Amino acid sequence: MADSQLECLRDDHVNKKVTEDMCQFYYSEEHRRCLEVLFQRGIQGYREYVKEYNVRGFLSTKELIDLKDFWKEYDIESETSKKSKAKSNKLEQEPQEEKDSLQYWPEKSDTEIPPLDLGWPENGFYRGVSNMLVYTHPPKENAPTIKAVIRDLIQTAKKVIAIVMDYFTDRELFRDVLDAASKRRVPVYMILGEEGVKHFLEMCEMMQLSSFMLRNLRVRYVTGVGFYLPYGKISGSLTHKYLMVDGEKVAYGSFRFTWSSLRVDRSIMTLLSGKYTEPFDIEFRELYAISEEVNLYKELSLPDYQPSPIGARARSSTVARKLINPKYSLVVGRSPAPGEMLRFGSPNHPEAGEDGKSEGEKRMDKFLDDLVSIEQESPGIVNLVDLPQSLPIKKETGTFTENTLSPKTSKKTFKLFSFKKRQNPLLGNVVEGDFVVLNKPQLESDNSRRHSNIDLMSSGKSSPTKSEKVKTPEKCIIS
Known part of the structure; x- marks a missing residue:
């Protein structure tokens, strides 16, 4: 039960009368009777009723005119005639149909709630700066x-x-x-x-x-x-x-x-x-x-x-x-508004077919059936014997054999890995392939030995003594 009903069942409860001076005052039975007199007798009858029963005037002249304009009588005769005609037509067409009970069924509501078919933004909890x-x-x-x-x-x-x-x-x-x-x-x-x-x-x-x-x-x-x-x-x-x-x-x-x-x-x-x-x-x-x-x-x-929206057409995933x-808006030519x-994006409930399933559910069932029914072929097994072998290399010379290489690669490789010794007649240096070999004398640490060599060279002697001979030069490779 409601709180107001439980309160009325108490022994100590006394009904409080809400007067016009109280802020909770909203509905008055006297006001309802005055409105009935207004629509039955007119504005002059309303004023006479207020004076006769000593009721406070609560309507101005403008309100009286506006309320008269907003007043609409119930069209009972037309509604009953329409219902009687509809019932007679139903009985003639479907005499054996069972009558619906007086129970409330939400599926058989009188009017449907109009949807926001153009869409409505879902802002959530955050709506920007307040x-x-x-x-x-x-x-x-x-x-x-x-x-x-x-x-x-x-x-x-x-x-x-x-x-x-x-x-x-x-x-x-x-x-x-x-x-x-x-x-x-x-x-x-x-x-x-x-x-x-x-x-x-x-x-x-x-x-x-x-x-x-x-x-x-x-x-x-x-x-x-x-x-x-x-x-x-x-x-x-x-x-x-x-x-x-x-x-x-x-x-x-x-x-x-x-x-x-x-x-x-x-x-x-x-x-x-x-x-x-x-x-x-x-x-x-x-x-x-x-x-x-x-x-x-x-x-x-x-x-x-x-x-019809673009999403209504059947498209693949x-x-x-x-x-x-x-990214594909460049191909289409414009971005969707x-x-x-x-x-x-708004949910549109598709119409169900004869079997009770919509087109989207049928396509999804077909897609899942295809995943199960399609036979997948396993990849072929490759033997290691059939794979190509690596190129053989000679240990002695460190070069590839000419038979295993193509003409262009063999010629190029031969230039890279061949060693030809040639001597430059002007410098007297030994050149091996792409390397230059120079004669580098070995420097001695003794200062007296160095001074004696300079004196002998300055005196004009052609060759130093055995003890003063310079050690054999070592080869220095400059790449």
């Missing part, structure tokens, strides 16, 4: 106008644009939205008030739009919370006014997307970024789930042009990797 700026109209010193800030947000959007507005009739802002949706392929979602839909469609007709401009644009409308009465319902209106860009920036305030609001009226706008945008993200998705569709193609008499890899990446 910041807050306030703009006013007329602007402060050295500050831009509200309209300039809004246009800059729309023109720099890359992932998604989400607009919640009661009235949208400014053509300059809508032109920026169309450029982002058609030229840059950014998904655009718009939620309008029910009363503002007709004015929005009037603007679209005057701008002479094409079906190509509307392919990445989704427009829906919602009403207020409403107030239900026995004879009808007060629908209410949407008063949300905010713009969300890429799930990271939100501009909200008292402005409207109309020329008079952004030029004539006094308004204020707060620009939020970072973690402050998360409540607006959640609120937009909840509003989108309860909203109703506005078919622009039907309302503007345009051909329905909704191109190799081609899919190439489409994802940015952010809107297309979001659309292709």
Whole structure:
């Protein structure tokens, strides 16, 4: 049981009356009776009832007029006639079909939740740097106008644009939205008030739009919370006014997307970024789930042009990797736009076939069956005897045999490894191959011996004595 029910079962519990002076005051039975009198007898009957029963007047003249406009009676006769006709047709066509029980089945819900088919960014826990700026109209010193800030947000959007507005009739802002949706392929979602839909469609007709401009644009409308009465319902209106860009920036305030609001009226706008945008993200998705569709193609008499995404076609895994890899964007000619990446990444539940499996599941089963059924051939075994042997080398000369080498290699190798002794007649040096052999005398350490050799050479003697003879020169090789 609920806490309020458990509290009522206590012996010491006394029902507290919530008066108008208390902050918890929200619903009043007296107010509900006054509204019934308003819709049955009119504004004059409402005022007479308030005076007669001494009820505080809680509605102004403008509110009385607006509530009369929002009032809608239940069309019970048409609904019962439609249900009776549908039941009679079902009984005639399927007389033996079993009736469904009164149990709740989620699979057989009355309405489906509209999906964000163009994609929605998953920002996770981090949404950028958290910041807050306030703009006013007329602007402060050295500050831009509200309209300039809004246009800059729309023109720099890359992932998604989400607009919640009661009235949208400014053509300059809508032109920026169309450029982002058609030229840059950014998904655009718009939620309008029910009363503002007709004015929005009037603007679209005057701008002479094409079906190509509307392919990445989704427009829906919602009403207020409403107030239900026995004879009808007060629908209410949407008063949300905010713009969300890429799930990271939100501009909200008292402005409207109309020329008079952004030029004539006094308004204020707060620009939020970072973690402050998360409540607006959640609120937009909840509003989108309860909203109703506005078919622009039907309302503007345009051909329905909704191109199928690239990912919908059956492709092999190799081609899919190439489409994802940015390296292959040079071959394709362009990189996919952010809107297309979001659309292709969003989960689209494929339709199941007769056997209950989708095309993707069938292809995966076939791929796995091929892996099991294909016979793999083992590589051939090579004997070591069949491998080529290394070239034989002679130990005596240290050269390769001429039979095992080709003519070009044998000639080149012969030049490298042959040794021919030749003598230079001018220098008297012995040359062996590519090496020059010089005569290097051995220097003696005794100084007296060195001086005696110099004296003998200076005196003109042709040859020194045996004791003074220079030792035999040693060969020094200079490479």
